[in-house]
Amino acid sequence: MDGAAIIEQLVGPDGRADPYPLYELAHGLGPVAPCGPGVLMAVGHHACDQVLRNPAFGVPDPVQREAWEPGFADHPAKVLLSRSxxxxxxxxxxxMRSLISSVFTARRVAALEPAVTAAVHRLLDTMAAQGADGSPVDFMDAFAFRLPVGVVCELLGVPEADRHRxxxxxxxxxxxxxLLTDDGELATADTAAEELSDYFTRLAAARRAHPQDDLVSALVQVGAAQPELLSGHELLANLVLLLVAxxxxxxxxxxNAVALLFDHPEAAAGLRSGAVTPAGLTEEVLRHDSPVQLTSRIALAEGLDVGGVPAPLGTGVFVLLGAANRDPARYEQPARFDPTRRDSHPLSFGGGPHYCLGAQLARLEARIALPALFARFPALAPAGRAERRDRLVLRGYRTLPVRAA
Structure with a gap:
């Protein structure tokens, strides 16, 4: 199977459900392989890291997207994301990133630890009440969604009453x-983009009139004072991105962490005993079953290469993060889940200029939440069949029923 066939299989239903066998085949082609005219597929850890860190490899921007995807500008969802x-x-x-970074600081995130801890225990109390009679509780709805959405909405200044939406x-x-979206999904995405844009238009107007100590107010003030640095369209796009991301x-x-710990009870026992650290567990989950499986880059200059393979100007690169995180040249027994690994360095949050702004916050939440969950519910167990989301790029569960009592 060549690179083009592997990409074709990845976007199909079997590849979306379990991409890892295809990643193993991809590694057999080498760290970098062609997958179509003017397109490369990077699966080696070093090659992916090289592309992510090199600013000469950019993201496909709106002009390029319009050339590649006729009708791109007709979809509010794609246009909205392209402005961020x-x-x-x-x-x-x-x-734009320097402005956002000036208000979404590492110090601000670190200061959230007490609030995150308090939110974790409130949600665990709610789970305990829901499952007190032995009824199954959907972990995704009861906890995995509510914790991070509550934290990021608190940062942004989104009222609690609106967060369920x-x-x-x-x-x-x-x-x-x-990578592949049908017309129905795109229509639904467009509707969501319009609704989210309308919501943040109203919230930004409210914060413009009555500023508060939150990120929306801070960014609104920057945009008002220096509109040449952040346009109205860019403000809305980045507010939506900050929320969703x-x-x-x-x-x-x-x-993904809870599902893996169910499959590996020895790791859950290690987490309870202290033999497995919350940081080690978090990094291994990120490596073993990354929440983000791939991203794309494009060569913006001449004379570039990816892992020694020439990448002329305009070459597209699929950067398969999930494959890089299981590169046998980088990891011993890469398919084995081992939260005691050292020097894991997963590429799940990207790298270089586009390194995820929320990486520190995501790690903080996981390191607090996971040990607290398994300490509070020593007998936590699956309570039915978990359902994966039918996605490749963003990999996770739709439902994950658990029994907490």
Missing amino acids: ILERNPPDHGR FRGLASDLTAALE GFETTTNLLG
Whole structure:
């Protein structure tokens, strides 16, 4: 099977359900392989890391997307995401990211630890009450969604009464990030984009009139004072991105972790005893079953290569993060789940200019939540069949029923 066939299989139903056998085949082709005219597939850890860190490899921007995808501009979901830092190159990317980074700081995130701890225990109390009679509890809805959405909404300044709306809207919107999306999914994504844009238009107007100590107020003030640095369209796009990215990947991280600990009870026992550290567990979950499986880059300059394979100007690169995290040249027994690994360095949050702004927050939430969950419920167990989301790029569970009592 060549690179093109592997990509074709990955976007199919079997590949979306379990991409890992295809990644093993891809590694057999080498760390980098062609997968179509002017397109490469990077699966080696070093090769993927090289591409992510090199600013000469950019993201496909709106101009390129319009050339490759006729009708791109007709879809509000794609247009909205293309106005955010997710899909912009220099100088626009640096201009916007520096503003967001100035308010979404490491110090602000670190200061959230007491609030995250309190939120974790409130949600565990709720789970205990829901499952007190032995009834199954859907971990994804009761905890994995509610914890990160509550934290990021608190940061942004989204009222608590509105937060329940966002799981469905985010799921619908992020279909636009998949490699292959049918017309029905795109129509649903477009509706979600319009609803989220309308919501943040109203919230931004409210914060403009009555500023508070939150990220929306801070970004609104920057945009008002220096509109040349952040346009109104860019403000809305990045607010939506901060919301969605602030909980989608963390929700998947928490669900993937619990499912893996069910499959590996010795690791759960190690977490309870202290033999497995919360940090080690989090990094191994990120490596073994990454919440983000792939991203794309494009060569913005001449003379580039990917792992020694020439990448002329305009070459597209599929960066398979999930495959890089299981590279046998980087990891001993890469398919084995081992939360005691050292020097894991998963690429799940990307790297370089587009390294995920929320990586520190996601890790903080997982490191607090997972040990607390398994300490509170020593007999936590599956309570039925878990259902995966039918996605490749964003990998996680739709439902994960558990028995907490």
